[in-house]
Amino acid sequence: MRVIWWLATVVAVGLVGxxxxxxxxxxxxxxxxxxxxxxxEDGIRDIASPLNDIYEGVxxxxxxxxxxxxxxxxxxxxxxxxxxQQDAQQRIRELEDALQVKQSRPEDQLLVANVIAxxxxxxxxxxxxxxxxxxxxDEGMVVLSRNGTLVGTVSLAYRDFAWVRLITDPESAVNAxxxxxxxQPQPPASPQAVAPATTAPATPTPSVTEPxxxxxxxxxxxxxxxxxxxxxxxxxxxxxxxxAGIAQGNLVLTSGLGGNYPPALLIGSVKDVDERPQxxxxxxxxxxxxxxxxxxxxxxxxxxxxxxxxxx
Amino acid sequence: MKYLLAFAVAWxxxxxNVSAMPYVQVLHVTPDVVLIFAACWTMVRGxxxxxxxxxxxxxxxxxxxxxxxxxxxxxxxxxxPLAAVVRLRxxxxxxxxxxxxxxxxxFFYGVISTLVLAATGQTTPWDDAFLRVVLPAALVNSLFTPxxxxxVHWFSPGRKAWLVxxxxxxxx
Numbered sequence: 001m002r003v004i005w006w007l008a009t010v011v012a013v014g015l016v017g018x019x020x021x022x023x024x025x026x027x028x029x030x031x032x033x034x035x036x037x038x039x040x041e042d043g044i045r046d047i048a049s050p051l052n053d054i055y056e057g058v059x060x061x062x063x064x065x066x067x068x069x070x071x072x073x074x075x076x077x078x079x080x081x082x083x084x085q086q087d088a089q090q091r092i093r094e095l096e097d098a099l100q101v102k103q104s105r106p107e108d109q110l111l112v113a114n115v116i117a118x119x120x121x122x123x124x125x126x127x128x129x130x131x132x133x134x135x136x137x138d139e140g141m142v143v144l145s146r147n148g149t150l151v152g153t154v155s156l157a158y159r160d161f162a163w164v165r166l167i168t169d170p171e172s173a174v175n176a177x178x179x180x181x182x183x184q185p186q187p188p189a190s191p192q193a194v195a196p197a198t199t200a201p202a203t204p205t206p207s208v209t210e211p212x213x214x215x216x217x218x219x220x221x222x223x224x225x226x227x228x229x230x231x232x233x234x235x236x237x238x239x240x241x242x243x244a245g246i247a248q249g250n251l252v253l254t255s256g257l258g259g260n261y262p263p264a265l266l267i268g269s270v271k272d273v274d275e276r277p278q279x280x281x282x283x284x285x286x287x288x289x290x291x292x293x294x295x296x297x298x299x300x301x302x303x304x305x306x307x308x309x310x311x312x
Numbered sequence: 313m314k315y316l317l318a319f320a321v322a323w324x325x326x327x328x329n330v331s332a333m334p335y336v337q338v339l340h341v342t343p344d345v346v347l348i349f350a351a352c353w354t355m356v357r358g359x360x361x362x363x364x365x366x367x368x369x370x371x372x373x374x375x376x377x378x379x380x381x382x383x384x385x386x387x388x389x390x391x392x393p394l395a396a397v398v399r400l401r402x403x404x405x406x407x408x409x410x411x412x413x414x415x416x417x418x419f420f421y422g423v424i425s426t427l428v429l430a431a432t433g434q435t436t437p438w439d440d441a442f443l444r445v446v447l448p449a450a451l452v453n454s455l456f457t458p459x460x461x462x463x464v465h466w467f468s469p470g471r472k473a474w475l476v477x478x479x480x481x482x483x484x
Contacts, residue, residue, distance in 0.1 A: 003359075003363075003392055003393060010385055011386060014389070015386070017374075018380040018383060018428060018432065020381070026381050033376060040331075041327055044328060045332065116331075117331055117376065118334035119334075119378055120329045123441055124378065124434075126378050128378070155378070156378055163378040170435045170436070170440075230440070231441060232440050293334075
């Protein structure tokens, strides 16, 4: 009997809490909690980050295909370089990187924020940052990596902190376009589906440093779709026209349609194309340009006001 | 005093859950040390203490994540009745029942969290959530149970032999 009463109380309190949270009545409590925990979380992340490098190295050994192995080696080399730096030097370099991005996009106002926490639930992909409404952060604002590639949008803004919904979250949808500059697949036999021809050489290497300056073949039309977060594949480009000649390695940028994201922000590159004969659209799995699993510093694009209504 | 300690440990684990644990990905899911802690405490120290510690852990977890406050409270509530069910079968150890409780509790946690997400208007891919998150999380949390179970067991008076339980219900 006591357990039944306990369960009834817990369910009632839980439901009331959820309703109050949805109405944003408990935001001060969340903000206070993050204020209390942020220094500890930041410290633990600093300690855990190098350990993660070791863990990743052990976990991924032996399971890589040839191209992934090459990329992994590059990643390992970069991580090794990072591990050798002192914390202070690392922070300075991150801020220098941020400054470079700012110089490359002089028209944009960017705000640097530190990542203090990451959503542990597998059902959501989100990070917490140490900037909030007092810093001019608003829900819906676009968040970039320190290299200027798209990371996500602000989904919850408290006074001093905010949660950022990553582009791999199932709730995320970004209007995107594929730059058709890479190798094109063989045209299908069907006369209705003809891929636009391009003459670019094979295997392009995506550049993640200059999001606004991706070269495009003259005359090639970008294929438009929607980049959606996916629990299985991470990031999927859906609603692509069947006649679009998408190939592995093609760069995917924001199209700017809908007004929620500025155009020409690099989202990632095409990893795999899923083409079904009966499907009205083509789908592609994307590799995000930013390493979303180990973000330390992000940039918030405060000068861009998204068209979407603020809300969760 | 014991609840103060439980609060402190739960707070630390909640912080650990959002700071260091996301780096530990097994089967693409992160072990939920707060849930494991609540289950271990309930199993090792008894239901009466579980009635207090489970809500504390749940609220602290919600305060450190982006979930609406109350989500974990609902999702962890099955731990208490599940603990009673697990204890119905007499065993000479607390460890295996705790692993079973963590697995079952993680499953219910995932299902209820997904329901709350759906109820609050968030996109809920049910099949992927079930196959990619809920089931793997039950398995991964079970695998990580010893890491939390051993300290909780060692700290509990009269339970120094970690495989020998003393709070089980026995059937006649």
